[in-house]
Amino acid sequence: MIYKKKRPLLVFLIPAFAFLITYLYYPFLQNILNTFLNIGGLGRAAKGMNDPWYENYRRLISDPELRTALKNTVLLTVCTVVFQVGIALILALLVDSIRVGAKVFRTVYFFPIVISATALGLMFNLIFLYKGGMINQLLLNAGLLESEVKASGKLIVQWFDWKNEKHFLFTMFLPVIWQYVGFYFVILITGLNNIPDDLFEAAALDGASGLRKIRYITLPMLRNVLCTCLVLAITGALKVFDLPWVMFGAGMPQNQGWLTGTYMYDQTFNKMNVDYGSTIAVLIVVLGVVLSNVANRAFKTTEDY
């Protein structure tokens, strides 16, 4: 009954959507248009249409590096959904079950998000550094790396290369996943706090144990929040850029390390294929919409007011 009169709706919606349309949708449509044009540089005007006009989309299908990027990105998406949201859920449930120190954990888990990805990238470069990085120093101290002291007193060590072709995915994914666990943790813990206490009290009176409470009250009540987390994790993983870029640069090692985000950036800003870069951006958006719709279908309750 309150919401029958629709006029106030204009005040609610117009400012935000005016922003979205001018700064997201208009530029994005412009971007789609750019995929059909031939643009040689960032500031330069288009040199007319591509020949044929769908040239970029043809290239999209036959580009082997893009295929690598897609493979890595899909793998990263799966890993983020499983590990980021999974670890965050476990941590949130654990923190919710304790009284002493809950505040401290809440504050501390958020630290990696506070630090900019540029700074984190530099930090992880130091941590995974080939010669004398933090992890290699640890391995050396633990005696896990082969080393010998030469007659001249010089220490020769077989350092472990964390960024070689066999291990680069681990080195690339670990910081990305680790950084945003705290983010989903905060969202989930806020959701947990919004569940009314009387539900748990009623369950306790009925004799429900800890695990059963989680299974039959917490998880169903968290469903919408979890769904929000899933959508954010999927779209976030598709856009990942700064950390891998600072750590791996352009497709290291040996063109195996591309993600859709870094590949698109490289095409647009280093190779100056602005129109092809725009095409990859379109692909990222389409993938994101499709995947998060699937997640929404599978999870969201159709609870409406």
Next chain:
Amino acid sequence: MIEKKLTPGKVLTYVVLCLWALTTVYPFVWVVLNSFRQKGLILSDSFSLPLGEAFTLDNYRTAMERSNFGNAYLNSILISGTVTVVVIVLAGLAAYGLCRYRFRLRGLLQSMVLAGMMFPVFSTIIPVFRMQVVMGIAGTGNRWLSLLATILPQIAGNLCFAIIILTGFIQSVPIELEESAYLDGCNVFQIFFRIIVPAAKSSFATVAIFAFLWSYNDLFTQSFFLRYPQERAITGLLNEISSQAGVNYGLMASAVVLVVVPVLIVYVCLQKHIIKGLTAGAVKG
């Protein structure tokens, strides 16, 4: 009701929680320690405390001498502060409208918000840059206009996320509260500011933190619109220092610390409000 006993389950809980806390705190401690270490020593021994011979303030001295940190802090706070305020107001209003009203375009608008989340910044930045040049706010060399040119796209970039989060929480506010306020003679705007905002206070604080941090840490937009030294914001400064520092890891560490400290202060301040909002929210019975 409170169990004082220390059960094995409790111990395990704390062990797991502490282990994860270690991974989130230690790297930061490691960077702080190494920012005080003589630059040559980081690669050979980065774990010990930098005491005696190894201790130095040179890294900070070099960082402060080479770059204008005060100015960059001011620019960052102006940009991120404005972005945060505008985002929570606009997103709060929009989320409320989308949650509570039934109207024909609702489904379309909701998918617009969802789809807006997928746009990578680099897919919109080139047209935005051209558009803002035409509007006369980008690339003018005027410091205030350049700040504005950074603020506007950042607001748009944060809105979708904020709307999604706030919609989730406003939905869980019991509608009975609003109905009784309406019967007491409140109009929808009064309901929004007196019922919805206090009830969803925790999620507003959460959204504010994220908007501030993303704006502060967003190197990409900054590097497009803040091109002159007096316009540079703090993350841009860090990038510049790191590209000049080469293998001077000590300088890098000290610059990282200088960039991270103000954000930690803001975070710890707002953190209190989050916890207060959680425990005193009108939602809980």
